[in-house]
Amino acid sequence: MNDIKINYCSLVDIDFEDRTFPFSYGLLPARLESSIANVGLLQPPLLVAGDQGFKIVCGRRRLEAVRKLTAGAEKISFYLVENRNFKELFRRALWENLALREFNLVETADIYVAALEIFAADEIEKEIMQALKLPVRPRFRQRCQAIVGFTRKLRDLLAVGSIDAETVDLLREWSTDERAALTDLIEETGLRRNKLREVVGRLDDLARRDEVSPREFLSAARKAVLGEDGGLDVELLRGHLKALLYPHLTAAYREFAVLQEKLFWPADLRLEPPPDFEGGDYRLSFTFTDSKEWEKICGKLNAIALEDINELCRRG
Amino acid sequence: MSSVDVDKYSRSLFRPTTVLVEDEAVDYPFAKSILGRLPNAEIVVIKRPTSENLTRLSRQFSSRTTLLLALHRGRFLKACPGTAESYRCCLYQILHLGLGCNIGCSYCVLQGYLNNPFITQFVNLDAAFAELERELERPGVFYRIGTGEFTDSLFMDPLTGLAPRLLDYFGRSKNAVLELKTKSVAIASLLDYPGEIGETIVSWSLNAPRVCEKEEGHAATIEERLTAAALCRQRGYRIGLHFDPLLYFNGWQDEYRQTVAAIFTHLKGDDIIWISIGAFRFMPQVKEVLKANHPQTNITAGEFIRGIDGKQRYFSAVRRQLYRFLVTEIRRYAADVFIYFCMEDQYLWQDTFGFAPVDNQELSDWLNRCCYRFSRRKTPEATGPK
Numbered sequence: 294m295n296d297i298k299i300n301y302c303s304l305v306d307i308d309f310e311d312r313t314f315p316f317s318y319g320l321l322p323a324r325l326e327s328s329i330a331n332v333g334l335l336q337p338p339l340l341v342a343g344d345q346g347f348k349i350v351c352g353r354r355r356l357e358a359v360r361k362l363t364a365g366a367e368k369i370s371f372y373l374v375e376n377r378n379f380k381e382l383f384r385r386a387l388w389e390n391l392a393l394r395e396f397n398l399v400e401t402a403d404i405y406v407a408a409l410e411i412f413a414a415d416e417i418e419k420e421i422m423q424a425l426k427l428p429v430r431p432r433f434r435q436r437c438q439a440i441v442g443f444t445r446k447l448r449d450l451l452a453v454g455s456i457d458a459e460t461v462d463l464l465r466e467w468s469t470d471e472r473a474a475l476t477d478l479i480e481e482t483g484l485r486r487n488k489l490r491e492v493v494g495r496l497d498d499l500a501r502r503d504e505v506s507p508r509e510f511l512s513a514a515r516k517a518v519l520g521e522d523g524g525l526d527v528e529l530l531r532g533h534l535k536a537l538l539y540p541h542l543t544a545a546y547r548e549f550a551v552l553q554e555k556l557f558w559p560a561d562l563r564l565e566p567p568p569d570f571e572g573g574d575y576r577l578s579f580t581f582t583d584s585k586e587w588e589k590i591c592g593k594l595n596a597i598a599l600e601d602i603n604e605l606c607r608r609g
Numbered sequence: 610m611s612s613v614d615v616d617k618y619s620r621s622l623f624r625p626t627t628v629l630v631e632d633e634a635v636d637y638p639f640a641k642s643i644l645g646r647l648p649n650a651e652i653v654v655i656k657r658p659t660s661e662n663l664t665r666l667s668r669q670f671s672s673r674t675t676l677l678l679a680l681h682r683g684r685f686l687k688a689c690p691g692t693a694e695s696y697r698c699c700l701y702q703i704l705h706l707g708l709g710c711n712i713g714c715s716y717c718v719l720q721g722y723l724n725n726p727f728i729t730q731f732v733n734l735d736a737a738f739a740e741l742e743r744e745l746e747r748p749g750v751f752y753r754i755g756t757g758e759f760t761d762s763l764f765m766d767p768l769t770g771l772a773p774r775l776l777d778y779f780g781r782s783k784n785a786v787l788e789l790k791t792k793s794v795a796i797a798s799l800l801d802y803p804g805e806i807g808e809t810i811v812s813w814s815l816n817a818p819r820v821c822e823k824e825e826g827h828a829a830t831i832e833e834r835l836t837a838a839a840l841c842r843q844r845g846y847r848i849g850l851h852f853d854p855l856l857y858f859n860g861w862q863d864e865y866r867q868t869v870a871a872i873f874t875h876l877k878g879d880d881i882i883w884i885s886i887g888a889f890r891f892m893p894q895v896k897e898v899l900k901a902n903h904p905q906t907n908i909t910a911g912e913f914i915r916g917i918d919g920k921q922r923y924f925s926a927v928r929r930q931l932y933r934f935l936v937t938e939i940r941r942y943a944a945d946v947f948i949y950f951c952m953e954d955q956y957l958w959q960d961t962f963g964f965a966p967v968d969n970q971e972l973s974d975w976l977n978r979c980c981y982r983f984s985r986r987k988t989p990e991a992t993g994p995k
Contacts (some may be wrong), residue, residue, distance in 0.1 A: 429664065432901055462897065466904075501910035539912050541926040569914035570925050572695070573956060 296376040299337065304365045307356060308346035314383060315403035316390045317353040319452030321361070329358045337371045339389070341382060350374060351386040380411050387424055398461070399452045401425050402440035432462065439465035446476045455479070460490045463497045471508045478511065482527045495534040502538075510537070545570050549605070556601045559593045564605070575606065618837065619797040621767040622827050623711050623728060625676035627651045629666065631658070633680055639732040639769075640678045646768050650676075660724050672726040673711060676768075681705065681731035685740045689758060695917035696952040697966055699885075700973035702752050704741070704787075706731050706771065707760040712792055713826025715903035716854055719759065721895030728760075730769055738778055745785055751977045754779070757790025757812070764793045772798050780805035786980045788812050788849055792828035794837040800844050808980055810882055811841045812849030815872070817864030820856050824906060831868055835875040847882040853951055854889035855931045857911055857923055862934055869938040878943025882979050886935055887951035888928045890920045917954075925957065932961045947979050 328335075338352025349356060352371075359367050374382060387404065390396070396404065408421045418429055427433045440451060440461060447464075450456045456464075464472055475493065478484065484492060496514075500507040514537070518529035536543040549566050558564060565576045581587045628650050634640050635654060644652060657679075658666060685705050691698025709719065709728040731737070745752065756762045756775070766772045772789060776799075779787035788810040789799075799811060813834045816824075821831050829837070838848050850872065855865070872881075889908065891899070896909045913921040922928070936948055949972065950958060958965035966972035 432897070498910040501907040504907065539914075539924065541912055542914060542924045545924075545926060571914055571922070572917045572954060 297339070297372045297374055299370060300340075300373040301368060301370050302340075302347060303368050304356070304360050304363070306346050307340065308343055308348055309356070309360070311343060311345065311348045312403070313343075313348055313379065313407070314350050314353075314386045315407050316351065316386055316396075316400060317357075318399040318403060318448065319397055321354055321358050325354060326358045326362065329355065330362055334359050334369055337369070339372045339374055339386070341374045341377065347371070347373075350382050351389050383408065383411055384420075387421070391424060396425065397452045397454070398456075398458060399440055399448045401427070402437035405434070405437040406441045435465060436461050444469075444472070444476065446480075447472060450476075450479060455485045455489070457486055457490055460493050463493050466497070467507060471506060471511075474508045474511055478515075478525075482525050482530070484527055488527065488531065492531060492534060495531075495538050499534070499538055510534075542569060552605060556604065558597075558601075558605075562590070562593060573606075618794055618800070618840075619767045621765045621795060622761075622793050623676070623765040623768065625650055625674055625728075625768075627653060627670050627675040628678060629653050629655050629658075629670065629675060629727065630678045631680060632656055634678050634732050637680075637732040637734075639730075639734050643676075643678060643730065643732070643769055646770075647676075663725055663727070667726040670727075672728070675727050676765075677725070677727040677729040678732050679729055680733045681737070685731075685737040686744050686754070689755075691952060691969070696954050697950065697958065697972050698952060698969045699753075699949065699976050700969050701758075702754045703758040704737065704754050704756050704775075705759060706734070706737060706756055709759070710761040710764055711826075712761060712764060712828050714792075714828065715824040715826075715899060715906040716856075716889060716891070716908055718891060718895060720898045720902055721892055723759070728765070730765075730771075734774065741778065741785075745782065750784065751980070752785035753788060753973075753976060753980065754785055755788040755790055755812075757788070761791050761793060762789035763791040763795045763799075766793075766795045766798055770798060773802050776802050776804065776806055776809060779809055780807040782807060786810060790814060790849070790851065792825060792834065794829045794833050796837050796841055799841060799846065802844075806845055808847060810847040810849045811838070812851055813838055814851045814853065815868055816852065816854075817856070817861060817868055819858070819860070819864050824856070824903075824908065831871055835871055839875040839880075842876060842880045848876060848880050849882050850884045851887075851951075852935060853885060853887035855886060855935065856889050856908055857927050857931060858908075861931070865935055866938055869935070869942065872939075873942040878946045881943065881946050883947045883949060883976065884939060885949055885951045886932060887953065888923050888931055890916065890922045890952065892919065893921055896921070918952075925954075928953070928957060929960055932957060936961055947975070949976065 334355055336352070336355065338356050339350040340347035340352075341350050342348075356369070359369060376382065405417075405421065405425055405427060408417060412421060421427075422429060422433075427437070436458060440448065443451070443464075447456070451461065464475070467475070475496075478492075479489065496507040496510050499510045503510075514530055514533050515525060518526060518533050520526055520529075546566075553564065561579055563578045565578075567574050567576075579590050581590055625647065626649075628644060628647060630640060630644070630652060632654050644650075653670075655666070656662075658677075683705075687703045687705055689698065689701040689703055691700070707728070707730045708723060708725055710717075711728055756771075763772060775787055775789075779785060786808040790812045792814050796811070799806075815831060815834065818831055821828060828834075838850075842848050852865075852868075858864075891909065893915070899906070899909055909921070912924050912927060914924050916922040923931070932950070932953075939946060939948060948962075950961075955965045966975065
């Protein structure tokens with residue numbers, strides 16, 4: 294490390310726009326901000342001279358925090374790297390960051406795609422992908438490339454973990470307009486992670502099944518479940534999409550409920566069909582607190598006609 | 610001298626330009642005979658590959674044009690990976706002589722199971738036959754054995770010449786029948802086989818014409834498959850048909866009706882030993898692999914529920930529609946042909962046929978009796994279910 298010297302500069306001398314070393318993306322950690330607010334920048338960042346000012350090799354989040362807290366007026370100390378071998382600097386920054394934290398999905402994607410420009414194929418596979426914990430399968434490469442092309446809004450949601458990797462794999466196939474429609478929905482409803490993955494999965498399946506755009510389904514579903522106040526109820530939306538994707542199953546559950554009603558099935562004897570009507574195990578459950586209630590339940594059970602049971606188990 | 614149009618019925622669906630040969634497999638006669646049929650292929654001798662090495666090799670050699678000749682170190686005869694007792698399984702046995710296939714069906718479950726990217730032929734046949742000898746010695750046990758579970762039984766038979774070798778063994782077997790399952794028409798070696806074919810069954814996987822066109826890659830057309838089936842029947846083979854996977858799509862009734870009608874323009878009901886039916890199902894993780902390998906297909910986008918065995922299946926009402934329709938159509942032409950479900954539950958058996966096997970063993974017994982029924986041997990209790 295003979296090529297590193299301590300130096301001083303003003304924040305305005307740093308090229309914050311440069312993303313040659315794309316190791317940080319997303320919100321600043323509150324703990325970092327509060328540390329710098331209380332005791333200042335203790336660990337100098339690593340910078341290298343560039344045409345538009347110093348490029349940030351390592352320490353972007355620290356610098357962003359200082360800039361935010363001092364309105365950019367601060368003079369800081371930093372390590373100036375004289376070595377201009379970007380490949381070597383990239384490696385240093387990668388391992389330095391890895392020693393301190395986990396990368397989020399956007400950072401992983403940005404680093405991988407930037408590394409493709411700098412490293413040879415075998416270096417990518419043997420070092421970069423292993424460092425980023427990316428399996429050597431096309432799906433993971435495609436996922437990274439898709440994330441780099443996502444809009445700022447989507448990348449922000451990804452960086453904070455509101456969207457997971459499996460959802461990205463579905464969105465990768467969607468057009469920009471389709472993704473924009475989904476981003477609007479996320480903003481409007483606050484849909485996050487698991488429920489979002491379910492909604493995107495169902496939209497994707499419906500679109501592929503009927504060979505139309507997911508946007509068309511989304512737009513139709515919005516209209517179908519829009520409340521009187523113009524608000525969108527996430528649970529109604531999920532239910533609506535489920536009914537569209539599982540028409541027979543939805544009808545079967547509905548018929549089962551109607552049949553129970555028709556047969557005057559006692560409300561306190563909870564009868565459930567087999568999950569998804571698959572296999573043959575019906576489930577009956579009830580509660581009781583003493584022998585009197587038990588006797589009452591037994592009376593109701595004894596009163597149920599066998600034909601009614603046959604009818605309920607007939608399954609369409 | 611061949612009895613059929615060689616160009617048509619000797620066409621291998623696989624033409625490797627490279628053959629990777631495990632160093633320990635090089636001297637096996639079967640390996641030598643395959644290499645002798647590929648005079649222009651590049652031959653690369655490799656050490657026994659680990660799964661890591663296979664990944665590395667797959668970047669060096671295209672899995673579409675590379676054949677791997679290897680030794681199989683495990684058991685050759687395995688139980689079909691049916692699903693315990695949650696769905697009825699016919700207790701089929703698999704003779705594991707090869708892996709993979711290049712037909713490229715979008716729905717192929719092997720996409721999710723195999724970690725070897727290369728079409729692989731095991732060449733230690735002597736060990737396979739020795740194991741068969743030991744296994745088939747068990748008294749009172751009847752075996753239905755197939756080679757078409759992890760590969761297509763005939764798609765590269767013109768390269769391997771494997772089918773006649775199997776006929777040499779099974780043609781004289783007293784307590785086992787061989788079923789060769791295929792979507793190819795590489796039957797020349799079967800037709801020209803000079804010896805005893807015993808009760809060997811040649812089976813074709815069938816589907817709707819649209820499914821064949823859109824989802825079954827390089828497979829022969831339905832017409833070609835049925836023509837090949839008729840030729841095999843003329844030669845004396847029993848014919849099996851497998852509607853698996855049945856797919857649910859707009860217009861499926863007309864499409865499957867066409868296929869059923871086509872069957873009976875080529876075959877009579879008595880020519881067919883059995884017809885199996887199974888609706889499309891897949892392990893959940895296969896969905897992503899399938900979408901990645903076949904981005905144009907939408908077969909996994911339907912109304913799937915999670916079955917008791919963890920596989921994605923059509924909802925039972927959809928399966929019932931498919932089954933009732935297909936069984937009714939088949940029965941219009943062949944009232945007595947034995948139809949069975951592959952991996953289906955009791956309820957749908959009962960619902961479709963009016964009877965159901967009480968357990969896997971009973972289903973297996975029914976199928977075994979089908980074999981006896983066609984046998985030239987006299988057997989008592991040769992009464993399978995109608």
